[in-house]
Amino acid sequence: MNDVNNRIFKEFTEFFDNVEKSASEISVTMAYEITMKSTISTAIIVLESEGRLEERYWNHLRVQNNILDFLYDLWVGSCHSLAADFSTIMKDLVEYDFILAESIMKERMQSA
Known part of the structure; x- marks a missing residue:
């Protein structure tokens, strides 16, 4: 795993730990966010393992404050x-x- 994947894994772990601490019942919105962030994490690992993302794009991710939140916001804001x-x-x-x-x-x- 490269450094971007390591950060995403760490960010997802922190995100999930915070969800568990803050909510006794998970809302539909939160369940969707958990599912999508897990899917995004897996997708990024696949992109890295298959070499399907150029280094300049990895660098773009590296400069983000929270890569996982950044990618989730891109996803939610898209029409995909x-x-x-x-x-x-x-x-x-x-x-x-x-x-x-x-x-x-x-x-x-x-x-x-």
Whole structure:
């Protein structure tokens, strides 16, 4: 992990610790923020491991006061949605599960 990922991990840990301390019940908004910050953290690790982000962009992240908050604010302020990607993932999962189920059924029919 590079220094940006290390900072993001530390920031997420601090963020989550603060959430646990301050709220006996987590609101929907807070649950969304937890989920998205976790997803952002993972996405940044993937970008680094796959070398898909140029050094100048890593440097841009390094100068941010709180990288995770910065990325979360960018996400919330954008018009992007995970719905399109999520629907593709769900389609792939359903198709994969169907193929497995179909294969099991064929094996059972041949055994009978």
